[in-house]
Amino acid sequence: MSFSLTDPAVASLLGLSVREAKRGVRGANPLVGAVIADASGQVVATGHHRGAGTPHAEADALSNLAAAQELAARRQNEQTPLDPALANPGPLDPATLTMLVTLEPCNHTGRTGPCSHAIVESGIGRVVYAVPDATDRASGGAAHLVVNGVEVIAGESISEQWVAESGALNARWFRAQREARPFTSLHLAQTLDANIAAVDGTSQWITGDASRQHSHGIRARVDAIIVGTGTILADNPQLTARDAGGELAPRQPLRVAMGHRDVPDTARIRGTGSFEQFHTHDPREVLSELKARGVDHAMIEGGSSIATAFLAADLVDEIWLYQAPKFLGRGRSALDDLGITSLSQALELELDDVDGPAVRQLGNDVLLHLTPRHEDK
């Protein structure tokens, strides 16, 4: 017999699952958080997904549960408390456990195995999920659980707020899936008056070491980096992902040039790793070609015309905005014409507290993490 899902105390378990999800990173995969509670509703394990290639939230929670069980078993063998009430209860019966997860467990074998199968194997008796997985690739997890005797409950019968919050976490991600394109992260590094270069074109370096190190971390996470041919000709960037010591990260993203101008054979972007040029200014076309090549997460590095094109087309899913504490007055603006003439048409953003605080000091710089406000069109 497990706790009742209509108990008001369940709200704190649901909130915890959302907070767990926010510990993950935006990118190729959705954000998911999972909480495992015992028959009395006490939390015994939590888990979250840390990004492509790492265990899903459910698998993370199951592995934390296993570790907790092992510890409990060891303590039981070692200790004989004076007060029997303090005696360690020993391993939990998995059938009495409930897993609460923000997204329907997947039924897909990718870089990791299907969560629905792992849950069945663990013997967990009950699964409550917030948002159904409607992607072609991974849906069907709930059905697999039911067929294998797990009690499955859809979140809408428990808490509409939970379903809404869990859905909002991945609104932009689901849109990218529907649009059959990679999830996109826009990188902007600018002065406080929003210049990305001085009048004479100098731009190295506007931001400090800590900011550049952080953006190398994002580069190491993505499958592709997109820059305009203008930026390649002006700055000749390497676009490699490096660690703090300057060493190349083990996985290097595909380097993508966008535009019609020729990229010289000597351009540094042609160096380490793969390089590809798309002779177009249409961001949809670039993303669609990248998706066909297996790119699930692309980073848009600049310059201003590329950043503006993706923003104007509503193809930016998150923004990492690095601000250096300086003014240039006149210079090269971070953005060009977005087709906005009046304040009421402004492109509205939301501070995004996923993957760290939305607003943080990074050395002498200020880093903002933002998401374009999602209007489901």
Place this chain on the structure above:
Amino acid sequence: MSFSLTDPAVASLLGLSVREAKRGVRGANPLVGAVIADASGQVVATGHHRGAGTPHAEADALSNLAAAQELAARRQNEQTPLDPALANPGPLDPATLTMLVTLEPCNHTGRTGPCSHAIVESGIGRVVYAVPDATDRASGGAAHLVVNGVEVIAGESISEQWVAESGALNARWFRAQREARPFTSLHLAQTLDANIAAVDGTSQWITGDASRQHSHGIRARVDAIIVGTGTILADNPQLTARDAGGELAPRQPLRVAMGHRDVPDTARIRGTGSFEQFHTHDPREVLSELKARGVDHAMIEGGSSIATAFLAADLVDEIWLYQAPKFLGRGRSALDDLGITSLSQALELELDDVDGPAVRQLGNDVLLHLTPRHEDK
């Protein structure tokens, strides 16, 4: 007999005095922090200056000391602890106390009395100060203390770091004094791409309620607010200081128009309080005229040409930069030409952790508090 000032533990008292100073506000008066320690070096009271018209740091610390003494006396009368070692030691002998203060105590009667006299009256035996007060108006405090039998020690013999940190706190303030002009606070409210209005001129409101409320708090603190005639004609601002409920603050700043264009009789800036127009584009001239009228702290509200003129002339002492999470693409830029053509000439700023965190979320906005990097020219 008091503790030795060469004891390494004194460093923590010095650090505390600087942290105390940072709890104050930048403006008409310098930032000052004070710590009172007993014969063993234990902190018995701290104080800081909260801005023009409020007690100076030394007076604040003395009043906190008096409150602590009163409490100690009351406890002594009420309690008889079982362990005599816990017995309250009762009132301290002021002659055994040391005051450590980041600036030489003033010798000036302004809105508050001279600190040097208050210290003599308190009977405190020893005063250590970091930075000498070189202003015509308030200097001579140390001499008054010595003449009246207080042991006075200049900070340079104790800790160069303390003197440097205490001086850096007020570097821009001392410069304003030397230049015989008011201390200035620049207000900027912009989008994340540094626009203060859309292409069609709409600008109300870029920032949210919490940001506007914060800037009303700054307005209530200053003696004058400066705007360009262009801003008056475009936006017809009231420039009053109001509280969260919309009520006028008890003290309203002088409203100053800067520029050649006529300000209509019906302009709202001519409403509540005093109004003055200076027919010039020279920021030095405006500040000098304001100083002659008794203005010690002026706020520069905009628009972009006024902000740019003060920044280019190095006449901005602190910046409150309110950023709204939105993009406009094209629009009216926050700043115009600063005469900077290359990144190495950028106007460098420092995050300023005085008067609250340098970087903070304010509703949906982000507020940065900044100081132009001071190069003593």
